Amino acid sequence: SKLKVGLLFGGRSGEHEVSIISAGAISQGLNANAEKYEVLPFYIQKNGQWMASDIAQQVIESGKPLEANEPNPNLWQFPSAAASVDVWFPILHGPNGEDGTVQGLLQLMQKPYIGSGVMGSSVGMDKIGMKMAFAQAGIPQVKYMAVTRAQIYSDPCVFPKLCDQIAAELGYPCFVKPANLGSSVGISKCRTHAELEAALDSAASYDRRIIVEAGVTAREVECAVLGNDYPKASVIGEITFDSDFYDYETKYTAGRADLTLPANLPDAVAQRIRELAVQAFQAIDCSGLARVDFFYVESTGEVLINEINTLPGFTSTSMYPQLWREAGIEFKDLVDQLVQFALERHTAPA
Ligand code: ATP
Ligand code: MG
Ligand code: MG
Ligand code: MG
Incomplete structure (x- = not known):
């Protein structure tokens, strides 16, 4: 019988839209292996609610997010269709998806899933x-310094000194990044002390953990x-x-x-x-x-x-599948191999 592949996409990060497009491409790739796989789509709305079946399928086909209601954690429900999934294919980018959170959930369900486990994902x-x-x-790698939000919002007299220290250590230009994000969201290139101060303030609005790197x-x-x-x-x-x-x-x-x-x-x-x-x-x-x-x-x-x-971008024009196509692995064979690697990892002795 066919393996039921739970395609998990959307998600609560700023890369929600990209995830929908990635899921559309992967769904097609799995359907091109229809003799082996049946796709069960699961869409995570921006408010965190999981939607299965027809609604999830409509989102894949339209390529556009559903208008989400206000976040309401009490409404969180696990779709019953999830019980029949044989192997999960999470294609969520960024926090709450690529970072080990969803991988931990799938691990607890004792089902195989595509990609890295909890530690590989979170690190x-x-x-x-x-x-x-x-x-x-x-x-x-480039020289870098780790900074926390608490250091940035601490004593207003300490903050300029911290910036001086960073500049002395790394020089200009430097790059300020929220530690846990993707798609370049919250990243700034800084050439002056004033730009560095503003960039740290901005990055701190996205994450408690911030990294500053020497520019190359x-x-x-x-x-x-x-x-x-x-x-x-x-x-x-x-x-x-x-x-x-x-x-x-x-x-x-x-x-x-x-x-x-x-x-x-x-x-x-x-x-x-x-x-x-x-x-x-x-x-x-x-x-x-x-x-x-x-x-x-x-x-x-x-x-x-x-x-x-x-969990890199996985649309038909994304770098990851294109690199493998260049190496001779077509999209449909790439998703097939990924499912097989998930099964292999799951059945390997711990
Ligand atoms: P992705 O979407 O690939 O997950 P990201 O949000 O994790 O990206 P980075 O890849 O860390 O962000 O940085 C985004 C871009 O910023 C890089 O592709 C590069 O153009 C520039 N950049 C980042 N760090 C440096 C650096 N230290 N020196 C020069 N350019 C940099
Ligand atoms: Mg990245
Ligand atoms: Mg990324
Ligand atoms: Mg990058």
């Missing part, structure tokens, strides 16, 4: 935890990883754009960024990036899939890791 989402793990694994002038390249205990790395893709950095608008406005596949890189550099991508995947104990993003400083030949995304 991959938190840029401070992620960078600590990468440092321990010896993976090169480099090409931006990405590598896809697929597998469990023997993960494989894809070819390398490059992103180019005219904006100051790869910000939200550049990511989601058609025509603002270009992908080059494969990136035009010396073989040794491409090979090094692939090795580092697998090391990063293993450093935080990922499984299934991840997209690892790097900076390539052409003048020095240096490769620095920027970050890992454990």
Whole structure:
């Protein structure tokens, strides 16, 4: 009989819309394997409420979110259709989805699910935890400092000193980021003390944990990883754009960024990036899939890791599936392999 795949999408993060588009593509990919899989869609509204069956299917088909009611935690209900799911395919981006929260729920249900477990997901989402793990694994990265919201909103006399300390340590330009987000939401590039103060204040509105990084002038390249205990790395893709950095608008406005596949890189550099991508995947104990993003400083030949995304964008034009297509794995075979890796991980001895 067919395996029932619970496709879980939408979610409470700012990447809700992207998740719907990713789910549409994955649904098609699973339906192209109709002899093996039956798709059961589950849509998480922006208010956190789960919707199954027809409503979820309509959201996938329209590609647009449902108008959500006010958040009401007392209304939270688990759809009964969830009981018949054999394997879960969460394609939620950002907090409350990519960060281990949903993975913990699926783990408790004792059902296999696509992608990383609780630790890989949560460490991959938190840029401070992620960078600590990468440092321990010896993976090169930019200099950074961790800051908390409490430090930013503490004594108004202390805050300017903190900014001075950051500037002395990291120099300008530097990048301020909420630790647990994606799609460049809340990220600022700072060139002056005043910009740094404003950026920290803004990032603190998104997250308790904030990271400040030394800015680097480099090409931006990405590598896809697929597998469990023997993960494989894809070819390398490059992103180019005219904006100051790869910000939200550049990511989601058609025509603002270009992908080059494969990136035009010396073989040794491409090979090094692939090795580092697998090391990063293993450093935080990922499984299934991840997209690892790097900076390539052409003048020095240096490769620095920027970050890992454990549930990367998965629309038909997203980097992750495109990198595998370039490597010869079609979209429908990619989603099939991901389901098989989820089953393999679930049945492996703990
Ligand atoms: P994603 O949508 O890939 O999850 P994100 O929100 O996690 O992104 P980052 O990848 O950390 O954000 O940063 C977004 C962009 O900001 C990068 O792609 C790059 O253009 C720029 N950037 C971030 N950090 C630095 C840095 N230290 N030096 C130079 N540019 C940077
Ligand atoms: Mg990210
Ligand atoms: Mg992301
Ligand atoms: Mg990124």
